[in-house]
Amino acid sequence: MNSIDYWYNTVTKNECVTKTPLSSFIKNEQPNIISATFERACNLQCAHCIYPQDTLSKELSEKYKFNEVITNLISQISVDKNPILIHEGRIILPRHIEILKNLKINHPKVKIGLIDNGTYIKVLKHIKTAKLEFDWLDISIDGLKETHNQQRDPIYKKSWNQAIEGLANAKEIVKKNGRVSTLMTLSILNYLDISKLADYLLGNNNILIDELHITPMVPKQPNNYAVNLDQTAFDTVWSQFKEIFKKYNTESKYKCFFKMYNIEDITKLAKSVGLSNIQNAILGINTNKPPILHNGSITFFIENIPITYFPSSIWPQESIFIDADVTYRVAYAHQFTLRQLRMKPELKKFTVTQITPESNLQEIYEQTVDHWWQYFGKEFLQKEQEIFKAILEK
Numbered sequence: 001m002n003s004i005d006y007w008y009n010t011v012t013k014n015e016c017v018t019k020t021p022l023s024s025f026i027k028n029e030q031p032n033i034i035s036a037t038f039e040r041a042c043n044l045q046c047a048h049c050i051y052p053q054d055t056l057s058k059e060l061s062e063k064y065k066f067n068e069v070i071t072n073l074i075s076q077i078s079v080d081k082n083p084i085l086i087h088e089g090r091i092i093l094p095r096h097i098e099i100l101k102n103l104k105i106n107h108p109k110v111k112i113g114l115i116d117n118g119t120y121i122k123v124l125k126h127i128k129t130a131k132l133e134f135d136w137l138d139i140s141i142d143g144l145k146e147t148h149n150q151q152r153d154p155i156y157k158k159s160w161n162q163a164i165e166g167l168a169n170a171k172e173i174v175k176k177n178g179r180v181s182t183l184m185t186l187s188i189l190n191y192l193d194i195s196k197l198a199d200y201l202l203g204n205n206n207i208l209i210d211e212l213h214i215t216p217m218v219p220k221q222p223n224n225y226a227v228n229l230d231q232t233a234f235d236t237v238w239s240q241f242k243e244i245f246k247k248y249n250t251e252s253k254y255k256c257f258f259k260m261y262n263i264e265d266i267t268k269l270a271k272s273v274g275l276s277n278i279q280n281a282i283l284g285i286n287t288n289k290p291p292i293l294h295n296g297s298i299t300f301f302i303e304n305i306p307i308t309y310f311p312s313s314i315w316p317q318e319s320i321f322i323d324a325d326v327t328y329r330v331a332y333a334h335q336f337t338l339r340q341l342r343m344k345p346e347l348k349k350f351t352v353t354q355i356t357p358e359s360n361l362q363e364i365y366e367q368t369v370d371h372w373w374q375y376f377g378k379e380f381l382q383k384e385q386e387i388f389k390a391i392l393e394k
């Protein structure tokens with residue numbers, strides 16, 4: 001049994017199948033993905049962004065040997081497990097390209113992905129000179145031009161053009177059989193644009209991307225709450241999903257994906273799709289498409305539309321989160337600046353440990369699982385149980 005089976009039994013039957021705690025199962029599931037925040041400063045400050053404005057992290061990254069640490073950690077993931085390094089932003093800078101290039105030379109089997117807002121264009125020359133090719137590139141686009149700029153760049157309104165330029169040049173920095181995709185993060189500002197954006201990116205013989213990933217924002221900053229999706233918006237989101245999933249997904253190939261990370265949004269989804277629909281989908285009743293349990297997530301089908309939910313309680317096995325000051329941090333630590341995280345005693349629970357080039361991956365991973373479970377995981381599981389119980393027992 002792994003942690004997602006345990007989780008599914010606990011939230012659907014409200015029972016523990018074994019006396020072993022969930023955290024013990026998570027410990028056996030060391031992720032093959034390192035998600036690294038290479039830089040905390042960003043050229044934008046989007047309305048929905050989980051990060052606050054921050055200063056350049058170069059000094060701390062160099063002091064604690066970001067480069068060596070990443071190389072050491074990734075070398076501890078066996079090649080059979082397909083090691084992956086994700087550059088999670090916030091933006092890519094010339095000094096990062098050196099790190100990625102060295103990694104590629106020393107560990108050619110490691111796959112490298114980049115999540116970017118389009119500003120990689122500013123370092124395109126460096127990427128090409130280094131002959132660096134990504135295995136995939138995610139460019140975030142949050143609606144058509146006007147909406148995207150409203151969410152991402154209301155003053156200068158240049159962000160859309162840069163993101164589209166990023167997509168137009170993607171093939172130059174992505175491997176031949178690599179993947180180019182778009183992340184659309186939903187807020188109250190952009191939720192009406194789902195269908196139009198899907199048509200723009202995937203339709204009209206103007207195929208700019210291989211996949212479109214859509215996810216509701218998770219509010220963490222004070223200004224985020226003002227733009228979080230409300231119930232009425234969620235209803236409209238659902239009707240647009242039905243349209244684009246029918247249009248762009250086939251049984252053998254999916255191009256549109258809906259991912260959910262916030263347990264509160266499951267309640268909103270239940271109201272939008274109807275209680276019996278979501279009950280049947282989660283329990284696999286009256287359907288030829290039962291839920292699929294993956295490592296770290298569950299996909300259930302409502303009206304043939306796949307919805308993937310990532311329970312926060314089992315977060316540690318999603319990926320290994322290395323922050324720009326070379327610490328192993330937990331989910332949602334992004335909502336504070338590096339200075340706050342390093343100085344404020346009440347925020348210590350968001351940091352597991354400072355990492356060194358000698359750190360042992362399994363040891364720090366297990367430490368993180370215990371840490372997560374103690375400060376966050378147990379509480380998340382209780383909340384997940386409550387919400388699923390309220391939905392399934394009505």
Ligand SMILES: C[S@@+](CC[C@H](N)C(=O)[O-])C[C@H]1O[C@@H](n2cnc3c(N)ncnc32)[C@H](O)[C@@H]1O
Nearest residue numbers: 048049050089090115116117140183185217218
């Ligand atoms: C944090 S950004 C980093 C990379 C780059 N700056 C970008 O915007 O693509 C990665 C992705 O997380 C999304 N994101 C930011 N804040 C979020 C939040 N509060 N909830 C969910 N996703 C969020 C962004 O929209 C983006 O697609």
Ligand code: SF4
Nearest residue numbers: 042044045046049090
């Ligand atoms: S979403 Fe990306 S581009 Fe926007 S502020 Fe956050 S990190 Fe920067």
